[in-house]
Amino acid sequence: MARAYKEVRPKIKLVSTAGTGYTYVTRKNRRNDPDRMVLRKYDPVVRRHVEFKESR
Numbered sequence: 001m002a003r004a005y006k007e008v009r010p011k012i013k014l015v016s017t018a019g020t021g022y023t024y025v026t027r028k029n030r031r032n033d034p035d036r037m038v039l040r041k042y043d044p045v046v047r048r049h050v051e052f053k054e055s056r
Contacts, residue, residue, distance in 0.1 A: 012037065014052035020045035024052060 008031060014024040022043050036054040043050045 013055050014039060014041070015055045016043045016045075016050055016052055018043050018046045018050045023055075028054075 009027045009029055011025060012028050014026060014037070016022045020043055022045050024041060028037050036056075038051055038053050040049055041052050042048070043052075
């Protein structure tokens with residue numbers, strides 16, 4: 001049961017587009033979001049919200 005969950009929802013790393021090197025680690029549903037994920041989150045290094053893109 002747990003194995004099927006990990007195949008559908010893999011761990012991904014979100015990297016800041018501000019160039020600070022700050023990252024978030026999260027999971028995504030591969031069936032709903034087959035493309036690379038882009039989220040707007042807080043980057044504490046530059047102290048503002050920026051886009052974080054999925055890295056592989």
